[in-house]
Amino acid sequence: MRKHKEFMAAGMVSAAILAACLAGCGGPTEEQKQAAEKYRAKAEAYMEGNEYGKAQKAMEQALEQTPEDEELLAAAEKLNQKAEEMKGYNETMEAAKEAIEADDAAALDKLQESQKGQALVELAKETGSYIYLPEGGDTGTGIGFYTFDGCDCDQWYYGDYKEGKREGEGTWYYASSHTEDKSLYKEVYTGQWSGDAPNGKGHQLVVLGDTVDTDQDFKVKNGLFYGTYKIKDTLEDGTKVSGKYKLKKGKYVTISDEELEANNFVVPDQPHLAIAFLYNKEGEIKSCTMVYAEDTTKGVKHFY
Numbered sequence: 001m002r003k004h005k006e007f008m009a010a011g012m013v014s015a016a017i018l019a020a021c022l023a024g025c026g027g028p029t030e031e032q033k034q035a036a037e038k039y040r041a042k043a044e045a046y047m048e049g050n051e052y053g054k055a056q057k058a059m060e061q062a063l064e065q066t067p068e069d070e071e072l073l074a075a076a077e078k079l080n081q082k083a084e085e086m087k088g089y090n091e092t093m094e095a096a097k098e099a100i101e102a103d104d105a106a107a108l109d110k111l112q113e114s115q116k117g118q119a120l121v122e123l124a125k126e127t128g129s130y131i132y133l134p135e136g137g138d139t140g141t142g143i144g145f146y147t148f149d150g151c152d153c154d155q156w157y158y159g160d161y162k163e164g165k166r167e168g169e170g171t172w173y174y175a176s177s178h179t180e181d182k183s184l185y186k187e188v189y190t191g192q193w194s195g196d197a198p199n200g201k202g203h204q205l206v207v208l209g210d211t212v213d214t215d216q217d218f219k220v221k222n223g224l225f226y227g228t229y230k231i232k233d234t235l236e237d238g239t240k241v242s243g244k245y246k247l248k249k250g251k252y253v254t255i256s257d258e259e260l261e262a263n264n265f266v267v268p269d270q271p272h273l274a275i276a277f278l279y280n281k282e283g284e285i286k287s288c289t290m291v292y293a294e295d296t297t298k299g300v301k302h303f304y
Contacts, residue, residue, distance in 0.1 A: 043055045055083070093145070130145045171190045173186070187205070187206050198220040199223075241286050
């Protein structure tokens with residue numbers, strides 16, 4: 001995954017302030033020229049960190065020193081145009097944050113499909129992600145939008161960041177109506193993060209339309225599920241059954257490769273299905289269920 005991030009802080013220099021800056025009398029002194037250069041350097045540094053509100057403030061201070069400097073005026077105009085563009089992206093990020101906070105997958109999907117959402121997709125593709133922290137900087141609570149090469153699976157993260165990486169508590173969210181029957185699909189993982197990936201305890205919810213596929217706590221290491229997990233089901237005759245399966249490094253190990261071969265299964269090279277036997281309350285095997293690699297083998301998708 002491409003790691004370059006962008007961090008934003010909203011803000012605009014008003015036309016009224018710029019007009020006041022241009023109303024200087026006489027030529028600037030050498031001291032004013034030096035001060036203008038200092039403020040411009042600060043503005044450029046803020047732009048490097050994509051903190052446009054602070055950049056505009058510094059540029060305003062530069063213009064107060066040399067209000068008739070044509071080169072500086074051109075730089076200020078360019079800065080304002082870029083800040084206005086970023087303001088639109090950040091408004092989209094704010095709307096996404098509200099949808100995730102409300103667990104409104106339909107609203108998030110609608111936002112992604114909108115003109116503003118598609119503009120955000122194109123921006124994020126340039127670097128692989130677009131991260132917005134309302135307070136600026138690269139540490140704190142923020143929201144990130146992530147894209148992936150060769151995969152139409154744009155995803156969101158809302159939670160804690162530390163120096164530009166996901167660190168702390170956070171929610172990873174994926175929503176899409178691009179399903180076979182156009183029903184809404186959502187996948188949500190909420191839990192602990194470190195090293196820019198899920199690490200620790202977390203909960204995954206997978207829903208397609210009105211059907212809940214997964215609603216379970218997991219132990220995660222570098223995005224891969226670990227541990228033993230329980231299955232509960234009810235057979236057609238009403239018998240209550242239960243079973244379990246195990247994951248290690250995201251791979252099912254309920255049945256060994258040797259056991260699969262002994263039962264005439266072909267063992268694939270990639271992570272493969274496992275079989276979890278279901279027992280009734282007396283401990284008798286009543287059925288079995290297939291647990292497929294495509295479901296959760298790799299853990300929280302795209303963090304493996």
